[in-house]
Amino acid sequence: MRHRRAFISLVVLSLLATLTASPLAHAYTKDDLEAHQKAAEEARKAAAAAEARAKDLASQIDGLEERMARIEADIAGLADDIERATERTNRLNAEVTDLRTQVAAKESEIASVQAEYDRTSALLAQRLQETYKQGELFFVQFLLDAQSIEDLLARTSLVERVIRDNQQTAAELEDTQHRLEAAKTELARTLEAVDLKRKEAAAEEKRLRDLRAQHRARLAEQEAVKRQKADLMAKNKAEAERLRKLAEEEEAESQRIAAELYGHGSGRFAGVMAWPVPGFYRISSPFGYRIHPILGVRKLHTGIDIGRDLDPPRSIDGATIVAAGGGTVIYAGYRGGYGNTIIIDHGDGVATLYAHQRSGSFRVGVGDRVTKGQAIGAVGSTGLSTGPHLHFEVRINGTPVDPMPYLR
Structure with a gap:
């Protein structure tokens, strides 16, 4: 009888755990869906703007004729x-x-x-x-x-x-x-x-x-x-189509990354993360909403961009990228708008992402264990990029957050 009660108690606890976990999973999926819906809407706006320019040009051509x-x-x-x-x-x-x-x-x-x-x-x-x-x-x-x-x-x-x-x-x-x-x-x-x-x-x-x-x-x-x-x-029409595809590709990649990193970790990171590009400390674009430099619409910038020095001018192209913390490489390859990308899992739902790296510069592969400050690649301009820079993200259970609190 005692064993039977213990078994029933175990089943009840399991059911309670499942019930309490389900709302959290549902809440994250809804937020994630809304974020991607917003991104898709902004992509459509960018494409519509290009199409509007094309329509205006068509009207101008009619006037010329x-x-x-x-x-x-x-x-x-x-x-x-x-x-x-x-x-x-x-x-x-x-x-x-x-x-x-x-x-x-x-x-x-x-x-x-x-x-x-x-x-x-x-x-x-x-x-x-x-x-x-x-x-x-x-x-x-x-x-x-x-x-x-x-x-x-x-x-x-x-x-x-x-x-x-x-x-x-x-x-x-x-x-x-x-x-x-x-x-x-x-x-x-x-x-x-x-x-x-x-x-x-x-x-x-x-x-x-x-x-x-x-x-x-x-x-x-x-x-x-x-x-x-x-x-x-014709170029605007082609650009509208290209922007639409790039935006969809970028959002799809972000969504896939979120899905890959989805979890229920605590989100705690022990200590302070290492600066990902030693010697280059100018942030050309911070985390948060901005006008996308290519799409031309207001959207969430899911990380920080570390760019070249301005005074005195110094190119960041080819600069060494290091791991912000110890962990395991869970992705190393090309990811659409992100270009050549490395993702490191630091445990407890914390992951960092390093995008737009130079082709052929990877020093680590999937499954490798890395230490804080270890060289993993070099700055480039692959993917949806306007010039050499490192796009650096910190994600908690798949959701991008401002990296600066982790770096300071």
Whole structure:
């Protein structure tokens, strides 16, 4: 009977232990689920932001295409204007050529009349000279030599006709020359007016052609901007997809790590942890919520980032990483956004994580026992990293906590 009571008591205690343990496990899983749901939401926001940028770029491209269509319409309209201007220029050029031909013909006529005038003038001069040589009484003597009244009348008529013909010939030649000079002057005036119009038409044609060239240059610029924005839009879409995948990968890794480290340890760590990168003490990003440097959204930074020195500048790339405390290596490999990662179990639910290590730098493997301060790897920039640094985490029963209280 005593043994039976003892057995029943043992069963009851076991059931009580199971019942009391279950709520704790359920509470952790719920919190963990909420954390990952939040991380997933932030990842979706990052992807949505990239997609919004892509959508905005698509809208800008639509606007560019509308402007390009207007420019192309202007160019088409200018083509008609240029065609008309070219036709007018060609017509005026032909008119100028014709007028110049007419002016040249008039100049030729004037030269011919001038030659005739000169010849006649010379003849008259010769006649006057002969008359002068024979004396002023030449015509009187010519008349006195008449044999009869009829001869006198004939001689008188002849003298009058000679004098009249000479005067008429001279007057006609002078009149012809004046008319030709007037016609030439009028043609020259017309030529000057038409030539001025021709120059104006040529200038207008050049202006239109220059304007079309400017429009074509603007169109080429708009097409170049359109190509740039289209490329940027494609990159944003690709970046949105990449960020979504990286965020999901990083959150999945964090969740897997939490699941792997899940336990009911006390969370106590004996003493103070060793600084994980001796000689480099600048914290470039502390534990807590921040704007993710790659995802661009506010999310929990589950550890601290130890980066290069700034004063004086000194690179941390390749610096030695040491174990923060004694324990067993439970993971050494590549973990998505964490890159090359080592996880050390220190007991009592306490674990430390060392991420983004340089490829090929691991000095320990899974199952190895390490001591506090022992070299385990080197700083690098693998995984989801913007540059060489060590991402260091302290996790209690799988949940990331601020490492600083353990390091000080």
